[in-house]
Amino acid sequence: MEHPLAQFLYCPKCGSSHFESHNEKSKKCEACGFVYYFNPSAATVALIFDEEKGLLVCRRGKNPAKGTLDLPGGFIDIAETGEEGVAREVLEETG
Numbered sequence: 017m018e019h020p021l022a023q024f025l026y027c028p029k030c031g032s033s034h035f036e037s038h039n040e041k042s043k044k045c046e047a048c049g050f051v052y053y054f055n056p057s058a059a060t061v062a063l064i065f066d067e068e069k070g071l072l073v074c075r076r077g078k079n080p081a082k083g084t085l086d087l088p089g090g091f092i093d094i095a096e097t098g099e100e101g102v103a104r105e106v107l108e109e110t111g
């Protein structure tokens with residue numbers, strides 16, 4: 017699958033052709049410094065129960081709502097399936 021950012025050849029701010037890959041989610045204009053992010057917004061959560069039907073929750077380490085309880089999960093990255101994204105997030109958040 018071609019990355020969706022491959023179709024953006026010119027900087028949308030200044031029109032420069034020096035619009036290069038910045039990282040997996042963005043391109044950066046070498047002429048004006050503009051960074052364009054292509055962010056998928058689909059998200060997942062995992063409902064993980066133990067034998068006593070207790071639900072696994074996490075405590076948020078960052079704002080917004082730092083310190084409150086949360087379900088493990090998060091945003092799906094480009095080219096990830098929902099299943100791959102939720103598995104990655106659970107591993108990142110619970111080890």
Ligand SMILES: [Zn+2]
Pocket residue numbers: 027028029030031032045046047048049050
């Ligand atoms: Zn530019």
